[in-house]
Amino acid sequence: MSLHPDRLFPADDRTRAIARELHRRTTGLPLVSPHGHVDPRLMSRNEPFPDPARLFVVPDHYLTRMLYSQGYTPDQLGVPSADGSPSEADGRAIWRRFAENYHLFRGTPSRLWLDYTFAEVFGIYKPLSGETADDFYDHLSARLTEPDYLPRALFDKFNIEVLATTESPVDSLDPHAELEAMPAENGRKWGGPGGKVVTTFRPDNLVEPGWPGWKERVERLAEITGVDTSTFDGFLSALRARRRDFIAAGATCSDHGNRTAGTLDDPKKAAEIFHKALNGEADETEILQFPAYMLVEFARMSVEDGLVMQLHPGSDRNHNKWLYEGWGRDVGGDIPSSNEYTLELKPLLDAFGNDPRFRLVVYTLDETSFSREIAPLAGGYSAVFAGAPWWFLDSPEGMMRFREAIHETAGFYNTAGFVDDTRAFCSIPARHDVARRIDAAFLARLVAEHRMTEDEAGEVAVDLAYNLPRRIYGLEK
Amino acid sequence: MSLHPDRLFPADDRTRAIARELHRRTTGLPLVSPHGHVDPRLMSRNEPFPDPARLFVVPDHYLTRMLYSQGYTPDQLGVPSADGSPSEADGRAIWRRFAENYHLFRGTPSRLWLDYTFAEVFGIYKPLSGETADDFYDHLSARLTEPDYLPRALFDKFNIEVLATTESPVDSLDPHAELEAMPAENGRKWGGPGGKVVTTFRPDNLVEPGWPGWKERVERLAEITGVDTSTFDGFLSALRARRRDFIAAGATCSDHGNRTAGTLDDPKKAAEIFHKALNGEADETEILQFPAYMLVEFARMSVEDGLVMQLHPGSDRNHNKWLYEGWGRDVGGDIPSSNEYTLELKPLLDAFGNDPRFRLVVYTLDETSFSREIAPLAGGYSAVFAGAPWWFLDSPEGMMRFREAIHETAGFYNTAGFVDDTRAFCSIPARHDVARRIDAAFLARLVAEHRMTEDEAGEVAVDLAYNLPRRIYGLEK
C-alpha cells in the first residue's frame, strides 16, 4: 500500500496515465532544498543518527502535537522540559507509544513521509503499529549504525544537489566553514558559495524586541561583527556585515518569520523605536511594529547584496501556553491566524516591488490569500513570487488547493518551486516525492481537460521540480 | 434518480466501487444524534404529526428562506406572524406553493433530504412538482395518521440510538421527566442518563444581557433553582445547580451559540458587568463581552461536572430585519459573517486547553477557519475537537471541503463525528445517510490514491459514523 507506484495520482485511468508519464520526467532530477532547518553539523560532523525515537519522534512537532492532541504529554514522548525535569528516557518506550497511535496519522502527510522513509530509505515494507513497533525499532536501530546511513552517505543517496540551512546572524557559521574546508566530491564542494550545503540569513531574533534576550543578542551582534550596534545605523551596518559573512558561507537568501506581513518604510521612525527598545522604553505597538520597519530595511539590503527575501508570516507563536511554559519554543504549540498581504506589503512594494534587483518569496498559512492576494501580487509585481504551501499546508490537499488557486492568475512561472522546510533530514526525499507527485497529478488534470498539451505539462513539471527553485532562490551557479 | 444506490459517490468506477464497500460497513449502524433541536414532547406525547405543510415546510427555515429569496412572503407559507395577524391557513395551498418551486432546491441538501424522506420514510417514488403536489399531499396526509408514523415508531424505525434535544436552563425539563417515567424498551429507557432521548444545556438566553427579557430570565432561574441570582456568585451557583438537573435528565453536553468565539477569563470583571447589566447600566461593549466571560465560566463548570462544551459561533442573528420584525426569531433570517478562533479562544485554552477533564467541540460557519485555525487547534490541544460542518455547510460539498481541509492537520480522530442539528425529526435518517455517504466518498478517494488501505478506511468510516460521536459527546455509557 504505502508505496504503490501510483500513489497520490488521480483515480481515473485517463488522468492517472498522464500523471504517471509527467511524474516520470521528474523522478531522476536532483533534489533542490533552498529552505529548511536541518542542522549543518549533521553534515560537518557526519555522526550516526541517534535512536529511532530521537531521530523520528521527539524532534518532529508534526508527530508530537498529534499525540498531545490525544492526551499524551511531552514528558511521555521524551521532549526535554524547559526546567530540565526528567522526561521519558527510554527510546523504545517512546517509539511504542508512537507506534500504538499510528492510526491517528491516517490521511496526514506525516504518514506519507514516514511510510516512504521506512520503505525507501530503511527498507521496511510492513505497516507500523503497536504489534510491529519493536520490529521497527530493532530494524531502524541496526541500520542507523551502518556507514550507508551516515548523514553524508544519505545526502548523496538522496541525490540532494543543494541544501540550505537556516541560521540567525548571532549563530556561529563554523559548521559551514568546516563544510567548506572539506574536500570537494565529484567537483562539488560541501560548503561555501555554490556548495552542497549553504546557509540562510534569518534575523528574527534580532528584530523582535519583545523576544527575551533581544538586547543581549544586539550586543552579541556587535561582538561578532566588530561594529557598534548601540545606534540604529550601527545596527544596520552590523547586519549588512553579517549578511556578507552569510553570503561568503553560501547564503543566497534571507528568511523572515514575522508575525504579520506588515511593512513600514520609515528609517527615522525605525531608529527611534530601536533606541527606545534598547532603553526598555518602547511601548507594545512599537515593539510589534519594529519588524515591519526592519522588513523594508532588509529589502533595501537585498537590493544591494542580492539576497532573495523569504517571508513566512501568519503564525501565532507559542499559542499553547502549557507547552511553551513547560517545554519551550518550537515544540508544536504554534497556531496560524488570518493574514493580510495586499495592504500590508504595499509600503515595501511601493519601494521595491518592480525593482529588477529585488526578489521576494511570499509564503502563507492562510489559504484565503492564495487567490485573493498572493496570486495577484505574484502575477503583477516583478519582485514577488508565491512560495510553496507551507507547514500545515505542505500536504497533498494543501498543495493541490495552492495550485488550483494560484495558477490561473499567476501562472506557474511566478511560483517559486517546492521547499521542504524540514528539520527531519531523513524525510527530505519523501517530501519532494509528494510534491512532485501532486504537481504531476494537478498538471495531468489540465492535460486531461485539454487545457494544456502533455508536452507543455512535462516542461512545467520539470520547471517546478528543478529549474524554478534553482532560479528563484539564486542557486543556479 | 433520487435514491440511486450510488448517490453521492464519485463517478469514476475505481473510486465508486471502494466508496460502495466502505459505505456498506456503516449502513447498519444505529444513528447517534448528539446535537439537535427536535422537541422532546414529540416523543413524550407521541401524537401524530400535523399536515404535510406544517410538518415539512412551515418550520424548516432551509425551505422558507429559499422561497423568500424568490419573493414569497412568510404569510404565503403559513409562518406565524409576530403580531398574530393571519397567515395562510390552508396546508394544501402552502404545500402547492412549495411543490411548484421545488426546482429552486436543485443541488441543495434540502432536496437530498426531502427526496430521501419521501422515498425511504413515506414510500413515494415520484418527483415532487406542481403537477404531483396534490398526490404527495394526499399520500403524506394518509401516512401521517397511521400508527407506524407516530414519532416513537419512527424513532425505532430510524434506528436512533440516542437523540439529544436542546433546552435553556429556564426551560422545563418535564418532557424529559415524562420520557424517563416511560417503560424501558429492549432494556433501554426513553429518558434520563443513558436514555434514548437526552437534553443539552444551552444557556444563550441567560448570557446575552441584550436579548429582550434577559433580566426576567435571570429571575426565573432563581425561582427554578431556589438560588438567589441577584449576585454573580449566585447566578453561577444557580447555573451549576441547573446543570446538575440537566445531567440528571441525561445531558452530557452544553451548547453555546455565542456571536463570536471570544473568551475572556476574568470572573471579577464578569461579576461587575453582570451587576451593571441587571441594573441596566452595562454599555454596549460590556453587553457584547459578557458571553465571552461566561464561556470561560462554563468551561470551569465543565471541568467540574463533565459536560462536553459545544461552541457554535459566527451567525449574525436576525439579520433580515423585515423577517425579524414581522415573524420573529429563527425563521431563516440569520446570516453568517467571518469568525476568528486562534486569538479568541486563547484565554479559554490557556486555562483548560490541555486539561484531560475538559472537552470543547468547535463548530464554524466560516470555512476559512477549517485549515487555518480549527484543524491546528484540534490537532494540538487535547481538549479541542472539530465539530461537524454546520448549518449552511451541512451539505455534500461542505462536508467534503471540511474533510479535505481538516484531516491532514488534525487527522480523523480529532473530529467529533456527524451531528444532524435538525428540528425536522423526519429528516434525521436522510441527514445521516448523506454524511455517511460523503465520508465514504472522501475515504474512497484516499484509498484509490493509495494514501490509506481499504481496511483502515473502513475502520475510520465506522469510527466517524458511530464510535467518535458516542465517545466525544460522552454517550458511550
Add this chain to the structure above:
Amino acid sequence: MSLHPDRLFPADDRTRAIARELHRRTTGLPLVSPHGHVDPRLMSRNEPFPDPARLFVVPDHYLTRMLYSQGYTPDQLGVPSADGSPSEADGRAIWRRFAENYHLFRGTPSRLWLDYTFAEVFGIYKPLSGETADDFYDHLSARLTEPDYLPRALFDKFNIEVLATTESPVDSLDPHAELEAMPAENGRKWGGPGGKVVTTFRPDNLVEPGWPGWKERVERLAEITGVDTSTFDGFLSALRARRRDFIAAGATCSDHGNRTAGTLDDPKKAAEIFHKALNGEADETEILQFPAYMLVEFARMSVEDGLVMQLHPGSDRNHNKWLYEGWGRDVGGDIPSSNEYTLELKPLLDAFGNDPRFRLVVYTLDETSFSREIAPLAGGYSAVFAGAPWWFLDSPEGMMRFREAIHETAGFYNTAGFVDDTRAFCSIPARHDVARRIDAAFLARLVAEHRMTEDEAGEVAVDLAYNLPRRIYGLEK
C-alpha cells in the same frame, strides 16, 4: 489541443459524456452580455480593428500584468505612458515579445480565451510561440482588413443578442444615440431600449470625492443635465435625470465599483459630507464613507426607476504605484483584498432587501464570501443575486469553486448568470464558451453523483447560459 471538443470537461468517461450532452443544449443559444467594457463606438463606427498587438495585447491588462510580473515594462509593451513619453510603437515587436512569453500563460484563462479566438474567430490552428509569432501577426493583420472582421459583422457572427457597455453619467451617450439611429436588422434595433447595444449607468467617478477631478465632474453633471448640482438634493436630482437619459439609451442596470460593500442609510449625513467635499473640507473618513451613503441613495433610485444595481467591491485600485504613476489607471495595477458583505450591506438590505422592486447583483474578488456571506444573502433576500465570478475568478477553477460554494445554499436561481465583463470584444465568444463548459462540467458531476437528473441539469444549463442573465439584468423585453 487548444480546441478539443471535450475541453474543460471532467476526465472520467461517465461524467464527460453527461457534460458533453448538457453543453450541447447551450451551444446554439445567443450570447447575452449584460456587463462589460467594450467601447460603444466600435459598433457605431464599425471601423477595422487596429494591428494584432493593439487589438490583443496592449489594452488587455490580464496579458500586460503577467508580462510585468516577469520583468517587462509597459513601455516595452506599447502601453501609453501618463506623461506622453514614447513607448514601443512597432506592433510586430510588441507581438513578438508577447508570443515569446506565451508559456507564461499556461493554465490561465487568458490562454484559453486566446487559443479559442485564434482558432474559432481567426482560423489559426497552430500554437503561438516565438517561432510562429510572425505567422500569427501576418495572418491576423490580413484578416483584420476584411469586411467579415469588422465589428458589426463579428457581432452578428458571435450571435450576440445584447451587449451592455458601461458609461459614467458624465460620459457622452452619443455613440448610443448613433446606434439607435441605425436601421434595425432582422427586426432588432442596434441601440436604445431593447437594442443590441445598451449602456450601463456607472457613477463611480462622481461618488468618490477623493478621485482627482471630482468637483469638476460634479459641475459637468450640472451642465449635462441642466440641474444645479451645488446642493446634495440637486446632485441627486441630476443623477436621477441622467439615469432617465441612460434608460432612454437602453440601460437596464447601474454598476458600482466601490472599494468596499459598505452601505450607510442617512441622507442628511450624506448631504453634509457632499457639501464639505465640494468645499474641500471633508476628512479622509468622510471621503471614504461617501460612496457607502451614495449606494443607498442609488438603491432608492433603483426602487423608483427599476435599474438593476450591480456591486463590484473589493479591489484596491492602483496598488502598483510605479504603474499608476507612470502609466495611469486600469493598466493592471489593481490588487484585491478581503471584503465583508454581511454587516456592510445590512443598512441597504434593511431598507430594500425584501422589496420586490429592487434587485442587487453582488460580485466579489474574495472567495471566502462565497459560502459564508453571498450564498446566504442571495438565498435569503429576494433582492439579492450572486454575480458571476469576477475578474481574477473569471476562470475555470474560479467558476467551479463559485458553483461548489454557492449552489447548496442559494441554489441556481439566485445566481445571475454569466457576464463576460470584458474590454476585449473578440474574446466574448471565448469567455462564454468557457463559462458554458464549466457549468456543464459542474452539472454533469451532480448528475453523475445522482444528485440531479440529466433533464433537470439540462434545464439549469440553459437557464444559467441564457434565461437567468436576461431575466435578472432586465433584458427580457
